Amino acid sequence: MKNWLRNLKRQKLRNSLTISGVALGIFTLVILGALGEHFRSMVEDSRDYTRGMIRLFTKTNKDGINVGITKETLDKIRAMDEVLLVEPVLTLWLNGFDLESDPLGFMNPGPLVQGLNEEHAQTLRAKVKILDGRWIRKGDKHHAMIAEWLALKRDLKVGGSVTIRNKEYKVIGIYLAPDVPLIPSGIVPYKPLNDDFIKPQLDRAQKFFKNMSKRPAFKMAAPFIKANKLDKELSQSFVREQQSLYRMYDVIPKDRSDAGTNALAQKLREECPELAVIDPDGFAEKMEKAVARFIVLTAIMTIISTVVGGLLIVNTMAMAVIERRKEIAIKAAIGATPRQIVLEFLLEAGAIGLIGAVIGIALSVLTIHLAEPAILDRLENGARIFHLTPRLLVLAASYGIGMGVLAGSLPASRAARVDPALTLRGL
Amino acid sequence: MTKETAIYCSGLTKVYPAPEGHLEVHALRGLDLEIKVGEQVAITGPSGCGKSSFLNILGTLDRPSAGQVKVFGQSIEDLNPKERALYRRNTAAFVFQQFHLIPTLTALENVSLPLHYAGVNAEEARERADKALAKVGLDHRKGHLPALLSGGEQQRVAVARALVTEARLLLADEPTGNLDGATAKDIMALLLESIGDQRTLIVVTHDPEIAAQIGRRIQLRDGLIEKDELSKKVES
């Protein structure tokens, strides 16, 4: 007997309002949940991406200088038995960093390009799927692999060209990479990227120091120092300092299992205390930390926005119970048990919750489909913001039903306490 | 032939608690009564003498304040809410003065509702409800909502609803009180003819003409039995 449906139709306006309230809450839940799911999958993806990889960062010392990793340290690490590769990674803004054209650029970071040596790039093959073209190889110079989302956005094709940091690169491959900040949107050979980055700075620094050393005051103060050599050393150390802020080192262990990776990371921490050693767990932990605050915020906002729907259901069902006292008494008189009466109201409340949830889900899915491309267009980064997972939709639907049943339980239990004799008297 | 006892009451008392600053109401003051299986009984008496209170107790819609009630050998004064519901489902069925149909359900659905609560499957419930409606002469109106039916028709639906289960005790509280004379007669005739001789019928009425049709008449006054008489035709 579809009586619950008929009962819902009895108070169309009131029930529609209640359903709208529930739908609004579920809408919020799905939108925020889809954001949360996106962040969660970013954590998962970065865990996968960093598996079997240790990243060395340099620390800024107490004088405020980041001296980078010395050659001695690198040699020491290379000499370790457990180590397969130690390779530099240069990570830069793919479009350069132009605060003039984008004053809020630091808040809305653009895509990244990474310079990797060929052999090093090969170790990423298991994590980054090539869709078209080929991988970086020896002899490549201004050749670039581009993430699919960026290729789509800029209409880049294998064989075409792409502008990276004001230089033209030939597109040799297009790859599918998870949408994680850690994973670059472009991969190019290390050397040309580094040279293009360093050379102009080196030239400028050298020119500056050369001019300085020509001043009479300088000559008088240090007459024995060869100006030529000084220019070079000063400018190089100046530039190295700059570079070390953008360059890190990847250490690839021979044993790339989690145990092997962790063991090597531990050893590096002990032997090179001056370095920050980040292992896959460390990455995941950092990502999780970044995401956790958002998830908590999401949960709070979801609860707040669904509480309104819940209260509306309580109100609606309480009114329904009062209006239908006589009907409840009649049902009791013809043999409905208190439990059956309670169940009828719970079913009705659950139906309100479910209908609200279905509408809320439909609206949110529609909104995401319509709004996501526009938002992505503005963000100029990433391929996705909302991740609609099946479990999120199931959660939203069950949340709606559960909320309905929970909110309906108080009024429903009142229905079971209706006194039939008193209610049917003189009606 | 000595018939089995359908209803046995002893010292049956009902006191309604007093509202603030008022006296309590003694609706029943110790009824002693026995009704046999298959008997038809009219309860008469002035308004407020306790007729409905008595019927409600027999139907477990209410509990007595004191005394004993047994229906078909079962004590009903101390049943818990679920047992009372099962008792109303299986043993006692009501017909009310105000018909008390569910306004959102069609005639057919109203009649099959007791079966729905009894867990009878939808198809069988439908068939049985169909039959019950046909018996009261309403098979052409089964799709109608109560609001579209006349008072007499609504009461026919209510009678069908009371007879659709196997309830052995039919409790009718002024079933013709809201009907005009001719219709009232029809409904009484329907009730008397459709209950058969296995069911026990108790009809509350203050219409002497209706009471006269019924074999045994119990007259209440102030919560006590004033008169308990059998018609000659039944006595013989």
Ligand SMILES: Nc1ncnc2c1ncn2[C@@H]1O[C@H](COP(=O)(O)OP(=O)(O)O)[C@@H](O)[C@H]1O
């Ligand atoms: N729930 C109640 N609370 C208080 N008094 C009641 C209640 N139900 C009935 N009464 C009183 O009990 C007396 C008997 O009522 P009732 O059994 O309905 O009489 P009848 O059906 O014979 O008219 C009346 O005085 C009535 O006012």
Ligand SMILES: [Mg+2]
């Ligand atoms: Mg009465």
